Amino acid sequence: MSEILRKTVKALAEAGYQLEAEALAALQTLAETFNPEDLARSLFKLLEERKPSTPFIDASLVLEAAERLETPSEVEVLRAEPTGKPSFKPLAKEYEAEVRVVRDPTGQLKSKGELENFLQYFRDRFERLRRLLLQRLDCRDASTLGEALSAPQGSKVKFACMVSEKVSRGAKVFLRVEDLEASATVLVQPSAQNPRIAEKASAILLDQVICVSAVRLGGDLFLAEDLMLPEIPYHKPSTAEPPLSALLISDLHVGSKIFEAELFGRLLAWLRGELGGGRLQEEAGKVKYVVVAGDLVDGVGVYPEQERELETADIYLQYEQAAALLEKLPDYISLIIIPGNHDACRRALPQPAISREYAEPLYRRGGLLLLGNPALVKLHGVSFLLHHGRSLEDVLASLPEAGHEDPVKSMVALLRGRHLAPVYGQRTPLAPEPCDWLVVEEVPDFYHAGHIHIYGQTVYRGVRLVNSGCWQGQTSYQQRLGVTPTPGTAALVNLQKATVTPLDFKTSEVFHYP
Helix, strand or coil: CCHHHHHHHHHHHHCCCEECHHHHHHHHHHCCCCCHHHHHHHHHHHHHHHCCCCCEECHHHHHHHHHHHHCCCCCEEEECCECCCCCCCCHHHHCCCCEEEEECCCCCCCCCCCHHHHHHHHHHHHHHHHHHHCCCHHHCCCECHHHHHCCCCCCEEEEEEEEEEEEEECCEEEEEEECCCCEEEEEECCCCCCCCHHHHHHCCCCCCEEEEEEEEEECCEEEEEEEECCCCCCCCCCCCCCCCEEEEECCCCECECCECHHHHHHHHHHHCCCECCCHHHHHHHCEEEEEEECCCECCCCCCCCHHHHECCCCHHHHHHHHHHHHCCCCCCCEEEEECCCCCCCCCCECECCCCHHHHHHHHCCCCEEECCECEEEEECCEEEEECCCCCHHHHHHHCCCCCCCCHHHHHHHHHHHCECCCCCCCCCCECCCCCCCCECCCCCCEEEECCCCCEEEEEECCEEEEEECECECCCHHHHHHCCCCCECEEEEEECCCCEEEEEECCCCEEEEEC
């Protein structure tokens, strides 16, 4: 531990605060990425504002202090104005693309939808997530559920299991859990030792794999003392050597009557160096990659009476129009696209790449990479987990604290459980593949999703999360839900610094840099 961190811990103790073990570990890890003095100041300022009722500081407060360093309070505002014919010399043109596909389900999907496929799928999911759980120091001694059931009444046990049911009764939560051989019931209620355990239980999604530390009460009933998710470890993101950037967007919905063509045209003009000057133009010239997280087109027959909201009711023509738009990107920019639930692709996850059968015009563009959903790629050594995000709806329906207005909260919930679509049988259809492609086995540097149509970004345990909003106006469905989308915002990722800057193309004073 550095001298600055030692002084920070001492100062916290003198102020009456005590760092929990996970908070101390987070502080040490984050000090490798952030200036330790800045991190300490941010933490003290946060404590001064919050005045927490408990003297114990948990990891979430430390992470929030770090996130504040990611989000500048004072920014330079650059006007986006037509520049005429400037001498635009993009730096990105001088570098070759370096794209490595780490995981892509395209061409590897084998499910026939038979009963045995489902059994194999859930066995594979359970084993993969159980292995991730056992990597936690506090879960390494976890046994099987069968061994826990055979323990003497009143003894302390710890086991890995999948949650099949969740029932809340007042302050109590009952979890029905199972593993490959047995099933049981876990009673969760607040205690002096763990007053927030019921909150933990409420945040658990169905079909998630967790570790339960409990006391055996008798029969198949356990009293929970703690509940642990697989969680992601604290992560220091990789960075690229050259000063290049990636632009993250999603949910264009080309073919819709409310596709924001003018806003998207401004984005294309900026990338070509035709909009903005000075630093704005300089940043445009650093963009080497554009990454689209699904729903490139609005599709056909995706929901009842969709044809009323379509400008183009032919799926082939929609892709032709999308390809014509993307042809306006500079040719030195590499384009990466995954499908969403509106694209011409199977609905069930994992999805293969958008097929040539429907999107032939797309395939004509050089520097294009079409991948499945989800996918993991590395751009100049920086890893991006790409996921359209339909399963975020399942999280929104299950967690009271999650909301459409802050989509990254739901993304954090998926990362903590190390699975991109844990809930089976709700809004997100899942195909029973022999291998569960939705388990997050490798912690990414960036996690990019869309679907919710509201821009959001945060940092969780060192992972940069971005939900890149949309390029479509408010749909009738969103009006009924009271959801207001945020079209026209893209995320600019500095690969050399691992930072994210939102670019809002709706007004002229929209480009904010720290």
